[in-house]
Amino acid sequence: MISLSDAQNLDSGDPLAHLRGAFCLPAGVVYLNGNSLGLLSAPAEAAIGAMIDQWKAKAGGAWMDPADAWFDYTERVSARLAAFVGAERGEVIATGSTTSNLHQLLATFYQPTPARPAILIDSLAFPSDAHAVQSHLRLHRLEPETHLRKVASRDGATIDEAAIEAMLQAPGVSMAILPAVVYGSGQLIDMPRITRAAKQAGVMLGWDCSHAIGAVPLNFGKLDCDFAFWCHYKYMNAGPGAVAGMYVNQRHLTANPGLAGWFGMDKSRQFLMQHTFEPAAGAGRFQVGSPHLLSLAALRGSLSLFDRSDIASLRSKSLALTEFLFRLIDERLAKHGAQIVTPREPHRRGGHVSIAHENAEQICKAIAAEGIVTDFRRPGIIRITPAAMYSTFEECFRAVEAIDVALQK
Ligand SMILES: Cc1ncc(COP(=O)(O)O)c(C=O)c1O
Incomplete structure (x- = not known):
């Protein structure tokens, strides 16, 4: 089983980790919704200022x-x-x-x-x-x-x-x-x-x-x-x-x-x-x-x-994050009937992972109450978006863990 420390090890080897500090991360929240609204960064705030x-x-x-x-x-x-x-x-x-x-x-x-x-x-x-x-x-x-x-x-x-x-x-x-x-x-x-x-x-x-x-x-x-x-x-x-x-x-x-x-x-x-x-x-x-x-x-x-980065490195990190999500979902969520609908091949997927489940809306709400922000799309899709600039492997781990718990209820 993939463990929290596996996720943390991946984060410690992340060459783009320095970018996360530039973002205003909502307190107490695991934000995996960057394909809906990306986070405010310090340079964006400074430019508006x-x-x-x-x-x-x-x-x-x-x-x-x-x-x-x-x-x-x-x-x-x-x-x-x-x-x-x-x-x-x-x-x-x-x-x-x-x-x-x-x-x-x-x-x-x-x-x-x-x-x-x-x-x-x-x-x-x-x-x-x-x-x-x-x-x-x-x-x-x-x-x-x-x-x-x-x-x-x-x-x-x-x-x-x-x-x-x-x-x-x-x-x-x-x-x-x-x-x-x-x-x-x-x-x-x-x-x-x-x-x-x-x-x-x-x-x-x-x-x-x-x-x-x-x-x-x-x-x-x-x-x-x-x-x-x-x-x-x-x-x-x-x-x-x-x-x-x-x-x-x-x-x-x-x-x-x-x-x-x-x-x-x-x-x-x-x-x-x-x-x-x-x-x-x-x-x-x-x-x-x-x-x-x-x-x-x-x-x-x-x-x-x-x-401060380059799009090729951001893309490789994004692919590593979504690959990690696939592995976690296979291990923990497939048994509850959650099905990955995002193509698995790297050249066929963008930046988010979508899972289909009949209770997708309730699951999204349940994990949101625990501070895990993902996105629900009709009819029954949960979109999980780790943004390469600020998301971590640990956050992916915590999100899947929370969905696992929600599905067991
Ligand atoms: C793929 C796609 N196209 C178009 C739109 C519409 O964008 P806007 O509201 O900026 O016009 C959206 C909005 O999320 C979108 O996701």
Whole structure:
């Protein structure tokens, strides 16, 4: 049996252990819910504090503050973010929310033709993605019942890449919106394989990277997909409702935004106050209104923590933590009927482990009362997320031990 001291030994050999000290860990809590909301870090808090000080001291003058102007703050944070996701500087912008960015991308790039009217998603897609896609079909007077196609899941938890390929090749598909990591099960989709298949089929492809960014290395330059969008409040730790992000491949950066607004203007022309829209050269053109500065500050602070590590090391620690969870679950929970629905292969899983159990909701509540925070997702999934930046093997051990006790009651 795996013991507490085994977990503690793994923690003492962890080369990233120093990062944990940068986070505000809720007192008396084992927090394994970083794929829902990541924790506040000291650099994020300091960056928000610096912005509040600037607001206090300079008020509106801060927009053009030569020391740290708010006017192009987004572009400066986005340049750092672009490097983090392996994109060119002008291909990434931190703006909007995940869903509003998807709306912008659909408004810009979804151009149905009689031969190709359909949009492809998957049957496990996050509801907001499905809502956004359906609304754009309706804006084009197309019925979602007919023109929204869904790749079915055979097991209710994962999506077969071969099934995605088959649906990409079927006639009539114009665009596909797919998750890099499936939010329920934590399955990591083979992004290069599906990106190649979409290209061959002539389908424009956008990835929802909300559950991937910060957990799985992303390299859009190599991947060469059409676009991607994501949130920053999970593994990026930029806070609740944080400003989101999007990537648009440079080959599409001539497109006029479907939803235009003055912060999408060429910066040197924005204050001419003209009615003619002259878009910024890069993905900055997809901004609509004034930036969410306080959450951009949090993102800037959070990104600085990724400079103190690297995504490859974070990914190896994340895989070690989730592997440890698999072993613990097999040993202690399988006998109570708890079933792991996350793919076991490292290249097929993201940052969280999901277990299915008929009493998942009650179990989550019972362990929460003991200070173990995980996440329940309907119909019967417990998601356990050890975030590589701050979670420990001991916390994984304690969580599984608590579930074991709850299941014995
Ligand atoms: C995979 C995925 N896509 C989209 C969303 C919607 O994000 P937002 O509320 O930031 O628009 C979420 C939210 O958790 C998500 O997990």
